[in-house]
Amino acid sequence: MNNGTVCGGVNRRLVLTGVASALALASTGQAFSQSAPTIRRLEVIIPLSAGGGSDIMVRQLMEHVRPRLSSQIAISNVPGDGSLLGLSRVARARPDEAMIGVHNPPNTVLSQLARGTSAPVDIRTLTPLGGFGRTFTVLATSAKSGIETYQQLQEAYETGAQRLLGGTDRAGSSELTAELLRSDAELGFAEYVAYDGSGAGNAAIARNEVPAGLASYDAVIDGMASGTLRPLLVLGNVERVAGMPDTPTAAELGYPSMAEVAAPIRVIVGPPNMEPALRDHLIALFRDVVTDANVITTMGEAGIKLEYMAPEVVGEAINGAFSKLETLPALQQLLERK
Known part of the structure; x- marks a missing residue:
């Protein structure tokens, strides 16, 4: 892999230059001056189904972007193919087109690795614009299932009382996480059932269609x-997380390998080789919104924790995830069965 790129096709030096110029403009109060590119309409692609944790978070974030942009923001949910379908739309946009996408590596990295040459987009070609948070994958059950601990779920599968485990994609990050639970965390379910995102998956868990399932932290909090x-x-986290203080982590129960795939970051990307002025303008815009104290407080009161990541950090995280995960034994085993 070329270390001179952040996400294939985007030069690391150019991204760093873009961040530096945006910071310089912001420090002089000119980040959104009349010299900034005119954006009549910002199109936001959420490559996940409506109602999930990522969808809710992005829509709330865009409400804080809207007054700073002074233009129309059009948000579209384009779920499918482990988030790759929606991201492929961003990849086809023109470099000067004001279109962005959001996604959650390493989940999307795993989706691309699982699809190999049939993947509709190489996410490394997309232009990183910043990151705005982190999340965790959570294994959850219905409040009325009668299952109260992970050990009880293990026993239900071992005795044959339960067979199914729900997830949020097919041949992607959720199914791979399920495979790791089976191989590395002693969860002996018989069949994985794929749903279209956390919203649909959580609904299936709630109505006891499956005894347990994987979903994002935010979706389970809801x-x-x-x-x-x-x-x-x-x-995906060594220590217990806020909002679920009574829920153990996989590492705590002796399954540390789960951290490699189950701690996604939330990132914003644009089309490949994005036009520099537009890129720099959006980098500064999203940085200022995500680091704004009032925005942090308002979204925090809604249970959403923001964390800013610079574009080069996002790019390095994506490239690093490819390097770490492409040789993961569980991924190879999953692909061999497809």
Whole structure:
């Protein structure tokens, strides 16, 4: 892999230059001066189904972007193919087109690796514009299932009382996480059931269609608030997380390997080789919104924690995920069965 690129086709030096110029403009109060490119309409692609944690978070974030942009913001949900379908639309946009996408590596990295040459987009070609948070994968059950601990779920599968485990994609990050739970965390389910994102998956868990399933932290938090879901295990974090203080982590129960795939970051990307002035303008815009104290407080009160990541950090995280995960034994085993 070429270390001179952030996400294939985007030169690391150019991205760093873009960030530096945006910071310089912001420091002089000119980040959004009359010299900034005119954006009549910003199109935002959410490559996940409506109602999930990422969808809710992005829509709330865009409400804070809207007054700073002074233009129309059009948000579209384009789910499918492990987030790659929506991201392929961003990849086809012109370099001067004001279109962005959001996604959650390493989930999307795993989706691309699982599809190999049939993937509709190489996410490394997309232009990184910044990151705005982190999340965790959570294994949850229905609040009415009678299952209260991860150990009880293990026993239900071992005795044959339960067979199914739900997830949010087919041959992507969620299914791979399920495979890791089976191989590395002693969860002996018989069949994986794929749903179209956390919204659909959580609904299936809540109505006991599956005894347990994988979903994002934010989506499970919403289910807890509505009294429909109970978290059993937090994946991808060594320490217990806010909002689920009574829920153990996989590492805590002796399964540290889950951290490699189950701690996604939330990133914003643009078309490949994005026009420099537009790129720099959007970098500065999103940085200022995500680091704004009032925005942080307002979204924090809604249970959403923002964390800013610079474009080069996003690019390095994506490239690093490819390097770490492409030789993961569980991924190879999953691909061999497809």
